[in-house]
Amino acid sequence: MTARTIPGAIRRAGFAGRFRGRTTVIGLIGLGLLAVLMVVGVTVGSTQIGPADTLAVILHRLTGIDVGRTWSDATETIVWELRLPRVLTAAVVGAGLAIAGATFQGVVRNPLADPYVLGTSSGAALGAAIGILLPVSVVALQLGIVNLLAFVGAIAAALLVFRVGGAGRSGGMTRLLLTGYAVGSILAAFLTMAMYVSGTNLRTIFTFLLGGLGGASWERLLVAAPVILVACAAVVARARSLDGLLLGDSAARHFGIDVRRERGILLVLASMATAAAVAITGLIGFVGLVVPHVVRLLVGAPARRVLPISAIAGAILLVAADLVARMLGDIPVGVVMAMLGAPFFLVLLHQARTGYEL
């Protein structure tokens, strides 16, 4: 190859440097915002607790340092047993759903894909509902079973949709989305049936389906968070495969990427994150759909930038939505997400001059 001199100006204005710097700045701002929101999330509620006390309780419980006790036992219980796990759950689930959404969109090369559209969430919800119905008295065991069945449901739904819908086939996008819709409908029917026969468990399942953080606890968080975090980290580590898929399967193949294997791994990881999220918080929509779009407007399309920023933005969004939900009288956060997320998405679609064609 001929060695051509590149004008220094172009090199200095190098896009990668500019964008990388910008991505880092956006990431740091996002993390700062997330930290503030989480502290606010712990302070706000039926009992107002000052930020100083909040931080002091957390510091005390985490490190055991005697910071000079200025709070009551009730305050400590509210901060440590109720609100902190709730806020952390919101952050982890938000990050997981956003990464799952970005992954699905990249794998199927379609901006309309997300865990809902592809039926993965419905599969997880059905699995989790069956888990709730099973008469298991040990709480930890029950949590494990709910998680496991949610994962089985998510994977089964994803496999069915991708097998019938044929991801990667040319012109297969419409087919894939229609398959997702059909599989989602079947699962919804089974879910309705499960609710119909559930008897006294109806309210539990119904609350679960609405998508809420009211049931958040350390136990649930500790069961789901490792799964979500590991899946997210593994997806981020495979960002280059997602980038390779941007130009289609054969181009990815020619970039030296084992398309079938990578797509399979990415789908399993995204399904894992979705399932674990659904298992502890039920169905919370629009995080996976909206967040990656907003992030792409900020940092561009390459997955290496989209994925980490999406995780932060998803966490911010769900912590904020939970805050709103609690201020509105503890309505399910899924309702807030749908009421905020859907109109927002409509505006996005309307304004996008570049066009989101199928």
Added chain:
Amino acid sequence: MTPIGTPILAMDGVTVAYGERSIVDDVSLTVAAGHRLALVGPNGAGKSTLLRTLTGVLEPRQGTVRLRGIPIRTIDDRTVARTIAVVPELTQLPFAMPVHEVVALGRLPHDPPLSGLRGEDREAVESAMERVGVTDLRDRDARGLSMGERQLVFVAIALAQAAPILVLDEPTAHLDIRHQVVVMQLLADLNEADGRTVVAVLHDLALAANFFPRVAVMSGGRIVADGRPADTLDPGHIRSVFGVDPALVRMPVLSA
């Protein structure tokens, strides 16, 4: 690097079949380093299948494909991708993306898995865009480009891949006559000035005859003629393989 003239890519007795049907039937073909070869033939002759086999994507039922003398299926994918750059088909991107980032995708076989682009990657991207003449498009959304512009950008992706072999499947299919000539001249230049080995499937016999010193004609899964275009694209071959009067193929604008 492979010295010019020695075989860099070779297939020996290769048969590719789906079920009972042979798409490529016992084909042997050698491409020497620094040469350029056009593959022509009617629809369904097996050109694209041959190309996919030659680049290691498709496993032949019989025969071997060798890259620098080594069976290609024993070489890992990334190494193959650093040696053979295939210009991607003209797909639409799912998301808005500036041209320079699209070209940067060509660096995927080179860059370390986790970090972003390094300095040398950025230089390869900029020089690929400059070589193809799309530097002024670098910040445009790749989805808003014309077909001709997009084809040039996609050639730049393959150049950014910095591989000694460049492979193209009908690079002029959707282009107007000016862009067809621009792409052909670019390929000739990449071959003659930069020493890249070029293998291209072409639809247009006139373009193949005018811009390629060696043209192989495929028909029914076999190579029926291989050599200088004056010999392989003679009226007899054209009539028997394509079933058209050769006078129709010689377009006045190019036959000068």
